[in-house]
Amino acid sequence: MESREGEVDIFEHSQRGQDVPDGLAYRVRIDGEGFRIETRHPTGEQLLQTVHKRPCAFELIAEFVHHKNDVVEPKEQVDLRQKGLKGFITAHREIVTIFINSDPYQIERGQRTVAEILAKVGQSPEGYDLFEEKNGPPMPVSPDRPVHIHGCEIFHTQPRSGGSS
């Protein structure tokens, strides 16, 4: 059941209840779309990258026959030859990772205040300005406006200085 230059389609084998043979590459369904994976043991992060997603915002879930699902951690290696593996789906995380001054922090997805974000690094809007790197250089974030967190956002802080004179 090899096709497309030695690809083994793991979904087809799972549907037939067959063991997955060794192959040069594996045809793997992620979110319903087929991708060529050229290793038997990809990590969760590698599979997410295949669909241009990152573990700071998304999690990967392995789908098996008989409606069994397992979350795959980013560094966890998956055996694509394990029996019953149908493929993978991705889901937006509720608790995502953001980066503040290059360090990762966990935060709930959705509308967050600047104060909540600064609190992650023990700072407050009274003493620090928050800057977000989004399609360009770090730009200031107004302390009075909510920040929509999707995951993977990059922030910097800088001591607050000055005022109207």
Place this chain on the structure above:
Amino acid sequence: MAYPAEQIEELRPYCKKVSALTEGGGVFLHLEELRLPEECEPAVCDGLLRPLAGPDGYPSQLYFSRQVKLPYGRNWNVINARICEKNWFAFSWKRTSGTSRLVGILREHLAALTQKS
């Protein structure tokens, strides 16, 4: 006074072109098409950064090529000031930090655009 090349390099992501201008013994950095914070209108305009203290008493100043619409009211006390052959606008804002790094100075002035007071 010339600024270190690496500090000039740090300004480049914020604008299309950086060039040094001098007038009256002072050095200004012309920031062509400077990006402004999201809440500002327009999103881009030319800027003129004076990183050092000047005759106005401020330790630094960021001039804009036009009066920018900001989320909070500001005292625009510099209107059509003629500097380096162009007209510039600035609002009253005094930095209090001691940073001398150009990108730090620029970021403080940009942050002032979005702060309430």
